[in-house]
Each structure stands twice: as C-alpha cells, then as structure tokens.
Amino acid sequence: MKSAGSKGSTAIAHATERYAAGDYAAALDILVHAAVGEGEYLDLAYLLGLCYARLERFDEALLYLEQVVTQGLDEARIFQCRMALAVVYSATGRSKLAEYELKKMVEASPETSQVCAALGHANWKQGRVTDSLAWYEKSLALDPENPTALNGYGYVLACSGRDLDKALACCRKALDDDPGNPAYADSIGWVYFKLGRMGEAGRYLHAASELLGDSDESIEHVAAYEKALNQP
Numbered sequence: 001m002k003s004a005g006s007k008g009s010t011a012i013a014h015a016t017e018r019y020a021a022g023d024y025a026a027a028l029d030i031l032v033h034a035a036v037g038e039g040e041y042l043d044l045a046y047l048l049g050l051c052y053a054r055l056e057r058f059d060e061a062l063l064y065l066e067q068v069v070t071q072g073l074d075e076a077r078i079f080q081c082r083m084a085l086a087v088v089y090s091a092t093g094r095s096k097l098a099e100y101e102l103k104k105m106v107e108a109s110p111e112t113s114q115v116c117a118a119l120g121h122a123n124w125k126q127g128r129v130t131d132s133l134a135w136y137e138k139s140l141a142l143d144p145e146n147p148t149a150l151n152g153y154g155y156v157l158a159c160s161g162r163d164l165d166k167a168l169a170c171c172r173k174a175l176d177d178d179p180g181n182p183a184y185a186d187s188i189g190w191v192y193f194k195l196g197r198m199g200e201a202g203r204y205l206h207a208a209s210e211l212l213g214d215s216d217e218s219i220e221h222v223a224a225y226e227k228a229l230n231q232p
Contacts, residue, residue: 068081069082
C-alpha cells in the first residue's frame with residue numbers, strides 16, 4: 001500500500017504536469033484532494049498558490065504564496081512566489097506591497113528586466129513618476145525588446161507629458177510585438193490622444209475598450225477622448 005507521502009508525491013507530479021500545460025483548474029482540483037506528508041506540504045502550498053493566482057482567486061493565492069516565502073528554503077521558488085505576490089498585490093490595488101516584494105527580489109538576486117518593469121509599474125501606481133521612469137529605463141537597459149517595459153515606459157511618458165515622440169515609438173514597438181494586446185492598444189491610443197491625433201486615438205482607444213471591459217483606465221481614456229471631440 002502506498003503511503004500518504006507517496007500518494008502526495010504522485011498527485012503533486014500530476015498537478016505539475018497540468019499546470020505546465022496551462023490547465024490551472026485541473027491542477028488545482030488534483031491539489032485540493034491530495035493527501036501529503038509533512039515534508040511535502042510546502043511543495044503543495046507552492047503549487048496551490050500559483051494555481052490560485054492564475055485563476056485570480058487572490059485571497060487563497062496570498063495564503064499559500066506567503067507560506068512559501070516565509071517558510072521555504074528553495075530560493076528559486078521563493079523568487080517565483082514573490083513575483084506572483086507582486087502580481088496579486090498589483091492586481092488588487094496594493095502597489096506598496098507589490099513594491100515591497102519586488103525590492104526583496106532585487107536584494108536577493110541580480111536585477112532582471114521583468115522585475116524592474118514591475119517596479120516601474122508599482123511606482124507609477126503610487127504617483128512616483130520619476131522613480132517609475134527610472135525603473136523602466138533600467139528594465140530597457142537590461143532588455144531593450146521587453147514589450148512590457150516599452151509599453152509602460154511609453155505610457156508613463158505620455159501621462160506625464162514628457163517626450164511624446166519617444167512615448168509613441170515605445171508603445172508602437174510594444175504593440176508590434178504583441179498586436180492582440182488590448183492594454184498596449186489602449187496605451188498607444190492614449191499617446192495619440194496626447195499628440196492631438198484624434199482619428200488614430202479613437203480607433204485604438206475604442207478597440208481596446210471593447211476587450212478591456214470595465215478597466216478604469218480604459219473607461220477614463222475613452223471618456224476624455226469623447227469629451228475632447230464634443231468640445232466646441
């Protein structure tokens with residue numbers, strides 16, 4: 001008869017396969033029914049946290065991800081869980097906590113373009129424009145082709161009214177890399193709006209709003225565009 005630990009290992013292995021295949025719901029279903037030994041609990045918590053984060057069940061994600069960060073010994077896993085925590089905190093409007101997790105990552109390992117771009121976003125959400133631009137510039141110095149950094153940098157430049165030509169170039173490059181990304185379409189639409197190129201602005205802003213749904217920023221951008229059009 002298999003021990004609980006042996007059965008747990010098999011369940012975790014199967015869940016890992018489903019997670020890698022992008023089937024997060026199936027992976028989660030395996031994990032929540034798994035019986036694991038004490039020595040395997042953090043392996044279970046690690047995957048549960050990632051699955052819940054992917055499925056946007058953020059409260060449950062935080063519960064498990066924080067356990068791995070505080071109790072785990074695997075540096076690679078802690079790094080990944082801190083990034084997931086930063087994403088969750090950012091998605092739930094807790095930018096200061098997102099920044100805390102990202103800075104812990106910077107302290108523990110060399111800066112990466114991904115982490116620097118995330119810090120750019122966290123600082124922007126806290127209203128620190130200069131710090132935000134500095135982090136995006138670091139991100140692009142590490143990887144000039146990073147579309148997240150290009151889009152974020154261009155968007156912050158546009159919102160702060162700094163170098164709109166550079167903002168347009170950055171957002172255009174990001175959108176060329178990922179043409180179906182509605183957030184990138186919204187950003188370039190906003191740059192065109194700031195440039196006064198209303199025809200292009202409307203095309204991109206409206207296309208983005210159809211896909212972004214109830215995004216506050218997208219709604220505000222379309223409202224600003226419509227107001228500008230209706231001014232005498």
